[in-house]
Amino acid sequence: MPEKKKQHYVPKFYLKFFSSDSDQKAIKVCLKESYKIIQNADIKSQAQEDYFYGKNLEREDWFGNIEDTTSLILKEVVKTKVLPKNKSDEYYWIWLFFLLQAYRTRANADEFNDMVDKSLKTVMKFEPKFKDFDFDTHFFAYDDAIEKTLDILLKSLPMMMDMQIKLLKNNTSQELITSDNPVSKYNQFLESRNFPYGHCGMASKGLQIFYPLAPDLILVMYDPKVYKVGNRKQFSKIQINETDVEFFNSLTCLYANKALYSTSNVTDFQFEKILERSKKYQNQKKLELKQFDPVENDDETESVIVQHHKTPFMLHPNLSFIKQTQHAKSYKLSGYFAEIRDERYRKKGKQV
Template sequence: MATNKNQHLVPRCYLKPFTRDEGNATIKLFNIDRKRFVPTAPVKNQCSGSYFYGQDPTLEEAIQSCESAYASLLRKIRGPGYSLDNEDKCFLRYFWLVQHLRTEAASRRSVEEVAEAESVIGGGSLSFAFGIKEAVLMAMDAVAEAAPIIDDLKVCLLKNRTGIPFVTSDDPAIASNRWYLEDRRTVGCSFGINASGLITLLPLTPEILCLAYDGDVYSVQHEHGWVQVRNAGDVRALNQHQILNCFANLYLPETASEEDARSQYADCAHHRLAVRHKLNYAVPESEHEGYVRFVVTEADDSTRKGEALLHLQTLHPKPTRWPSLLRSRKPGAVYANGTAVNYVRERHALAPDSINPFRKERAW
């Protein structure tokens, strides 16, 4: 049986650098829904719940081992003269993935997607309805399978040299994609972690942020793995991702003021999405040479009678600005095969597909 009943989905070792005097007791937060600033919220109550990971001691031990390794690496990163090496890059990618999949916000979105699919199909047609805890456990099971997918991403650390600190949130491990959100070829499309142009973001402290990116699409100037960020606008651009992605709470370091938190929120609040998925329901329209053409329609009593396709599409918030340090690599390279897979990075385009081979295209 698991030894800890109160289990954190955003670990306390992660939040510690953002807490008051790094004492891990209280933290400043800004609640998005109520627009309420709380200067001393107890850390023990943040992003936690009873047996979120169930009562499997093996899983709990694995999570604790990962968190311990992260805390150790962060101490090394903050030490003098640190240079980012390949082993640490690998772990930072892995920790980002664990955190990206494990939060209550991510799991709640999965639950809402399944619940909406059930409501559209009706009649208890789905046999895999689940709750938040089940979604968390499913996400943790997916980590090992998903980890190799992001091994090709470039990794660097951003050192904040401005007077505006990095902020974090209850869903801090961000997956975004400037190329997908701006290129005309991908209008209306979703992206996954194998996509061309992927960007991942995870603030480590108020002064350090880990950035991973598709090196075929972007270029970032760095030295020994470090990027010196001296432009306050770049910090605000990076903070926008936390504001747009968080479920309920932004977490602010002691140096952050309520006035600046409200100002940064106001800059991009209108870009927060009310829902993070769209359900598309399609029915057969015609058939030709063994291929069936489907058309998107409304789900009602008449369309539910026969065959149908159900597609849950993830929606992604788009910030109002991007950091200037993230430059376009021209001409760059993206890969597509004309199917709903859309654009993927080179590694994921190498698998042989005699029917739909991937082709290389210019990114910019």
């Protein structure tokens, strides 16, 4: 087999935190669509595709270099149950790895291409030359969608610097699971305000991002102006309860593309319950487009503006470890289509 043909979008070292054997070569798999259980699947074969990041290996090597550093840091976190010092170099390696994981998967690439396809077709319908075009038999997509999503993320990293990471500890009898798209997003703040548009954009006020790190650990990245997680100086070993674990496993299932992963301690029946519990929410998240009337340009052509957002999953959890701040409770919504953490970015957008 050619070198680096099989390219993982969920790293092998990470999946080993959920391995089902002492050699860390196998993992329990539950296929989301069929409910099929594979008790001891080969970790090397999970969450990967041939040349997923391209045959030139540039992006694959780039991820490899990042994983070489972060794997050592995260292995220590899993061992000690403690995060590196807040805002240290090691902390920011975790911060970077966390965000990259959210945008490097097959599920994310497919979601991006779905947005491209629907947006382009919406605009094309304004053009008379496409009046007989068969939209149902065509799908518009980028071959390098992952590069496009990563480019957006990397350019947007400065607006994520305000987000805080803490480590939650699961001491319950129920283990955390993970998936082939392990990072999930939520926004209890905008959910509580019944905000009708997107909740989980990178700049969204009240954004929460979750990353199961091991059966007993989960990372949370959150907006510190909106939420209090644990005590102000407590960054690790923040306890969660069984209701929290149930929510996290449901959200992990909803974000999963095809496969859920766990240790052998999670029973087949528990997987079935997770799948059944999440099923009623599965159709909540979809892409919605709002098209505006064409605007005439100076050269007598017309421009069409299409605004899009993803409707969020809304599970209405009552999480034990998190509370809204006084700032959040007194905050008045802006009235815009997007509620963002830092209004300076809205002003910059108007100046472009």
